[in-house]
Amino acid sequence: MANVVVTVKIMPEDPDTDLDVLKGEAEKAINTYVGEGDIREAREPVAFGLVALKLTFVMDEKKGGLDPLEDILRNLDGVNSVEVVDVRRAIG
Secondary structure (H helix, E strand, C coil): CCEEEEEEEEEECCCCCCHHHHHHHHHHHHHHHHCCCCEEEEEEEEECCEEEEEEEEEEEHHHCCCHHHHHHHHCCCCEEEEEEEEEEECCC
């Protein structure tokens, strides 16, 4: 089995949501689900001051699907929606 690189897009409920706090809670959830590892962050302006949080991480594909992780992230305070926007096998 291989590792996969996953990018998750988290939309906050409103522009006033503290993305630093949200990022910290999301990283804890991801590390609990896939194991400790590096998580890359990007912020994507959407509209009217709303900024989406995109987190990229590596996980073992043996772990299976991402539906349970999406459910965990959706239930964090301040989250409007969660979408897995990219999954690809790591090379090397």
